[in-house]
Amino acid sequence: MTKFPELAIPLKLGSLTLKNRVIMASLTRNRASPGGIPNDLMALYYKQRSTAGLILSEGAFIEEIGGEWLNAPGIHTPAQIAGWKKVTSAVHSANSLIFAQLWHIGRVAHPYHQNGRPNVGPSAVKAEGGEFRLLEGKPGYVQPVAIEDPQVYVEMYRRAAKNAKEAGFDGVELHAANGYLPHQFLESHSNQRTDAWGGSVEKRARFVIEIVKVLIAEWGGDAKRVGIKLSPAGGYNDMGDTDDVARAQYTYLIQELDKLNLGYIQLSQGWPSPRANKLVVLNEFRPLIKNAHVFFNTNLTGEIAEQQLTGKFPGVAAIQGAVFGRPFISNPNLPELLQTGGALKDSDYKTYYTPGADPSTGYTDY
Template sequence: MPSLFEPIEMGSIYAKNRVFMSPMTRAKATPEHVPTPIMVEYYTQRATAGLIISEATGISREGLGCPYAPGLWTQEQVEAWKPVTAAVHAKGGKIVAQLWHMGRVMHSSVTGMQPVSSSATKAPEPLHTYNGKQDPEVARPLTKEDIARIVNDYGNAARNALEAGFDGVQIHAANGYLIDQFLRDSANHRSDDYGGSPENRIRILREVTEAVIAAIGADKTSVRLSPNGDSQGCIDSHPEQVFIPAAKLLNDLKIAFLELRELGPDGTFGKSDQPKLHGPIRKVFTKPLVLNQDYTREEAIETVATGVADAIAFGRPFIANPDLVHRLEDNLPLNKDNIQTWYSRGPEGYIDYPFAR
């Protein structure tokens, strides 16, 4: 039986164990979205993860409305990421960049532009800005020309990621952000080639993935989906009709791995009564499958051992436990994270959590 603590190959990426660090926004970049030196220490501390999936990283000014989040569209950003990836590699770790376009989940005061989406909708909750939370704005529906431009932005960001030293990229198609706003019928009200049928709603995911593969290769490309439940106002009435074909498409494109964030009825942040889809997705996606969301040590070990998934991505446990792999392997107690410092600007709650040894 496979073990959570044994290596796995995913395309060109060799992970030394199957405890992955999932993407988590920590807001430590500059207002110009340039990574800062403190991020080197943060990621290096966690390099024992089989694979680090970076915090969500903007593909363009238009697509990044999160204060102090990093980007990958300028040369200055590329250069600032290089010390991070070099330090992770020096510790024997692997790291991929999660590529992000937030769509409607952003405010014009951050980007200087009206938010965009599949349709003229708006995010359901107030949005973070440099001046506190502000009410969401109605998004401008993307034209076909806009979509083509954004697809190209993903390809450029993927090339920039490799120049910055990343081992690959993950396309963020989950959690209610732009691609998810196309995938799910609660947000996509279009009647053209990008709306209506599941096949049409999947189209932008296919085009983005093909553009990234053309830029850096399928062996360095992965995707994150959130197939069930509500994510920032995005939910689908029949998710199995959308996400199983989407997974089959990604399998046919031979991406390196697929990560699923799946909500359960008792989730810590988000709950859903919609069934999890990793079972039927596993039947059509034969490449490595990574699962995420509230896994305990025992659940993670069993899920990998029984072949339900090939790896487990942990989020919040990695905040407070830079040595999470060691703690899980030796069944040691976990540090508790402090939610008040998740997005604070200094080292507290970022690089000062203790190691077990």
């Protein structure tokens, strides 16, 4: 029985073919080995969830940098590349595809997790609030050091894309959402530069656009092997410009990205927070995207996803991919369950980021 036929239709992404339109979101799970090295347990975890048409890997650090995620994987050392090869091979053996999500957390890192190395941002403006669950005393965010030459970080992303290709990934996604470094360059309150990288809509967009261009170049000019995640409404890590500022910023950015003919633009509504704006992301920005596929990610159900994919969701043109996050944690066969109407299992939040004595618990034992 196929309850949601549109979700089951394969999707062409350049030369790639997704076997269905159920996409697994990036989910930090903190199971990497010391040194941020992906391991056999991670390979099993991703293979179990290769029922997805496309897997977006958990965020992979593009340089040695900390955060609250001490066992998150990296993609900047030979050992990490070798570890990811186990993961990509496992996914491919199960007839699925996997993109590497490239991650730098910028100003929301903490020096205590970096051997005293300061966190960085587009400007020396700290995020408000913050919580580092693995640090005693619960310190909040601290003021970052302004990046002197953003081109250095563009080059870091290029190297990460090269490493992802070597590791056997099918493509890469730039994490430019959720208050991480590229997002910090986009917003006027976190980017107060007056040089070529800030001070106007066009200049604040430059960092993201330059990164996407080098990612495409690293993949031999195959723009369809590159995607990006955006959260224009903010709502996490003290992000969110006003409605008017965000609308202008993301209208320009998305139109410029779409000219690059990249594989997809993943839009996320984000989370409520004091700084979040009131933009309804899909309604605002879906009409601007003419060339790239549109993926949507935020609290989807099978019913909502099917409506969005068929263009029957009120006020929104059809999208091409439905991104599911937490349901994939406890339901490795999520596409099948959606189609048959099977009951979805709940996941245990306590095991999301803090593995117990047996790291497989709440990870590969569902």
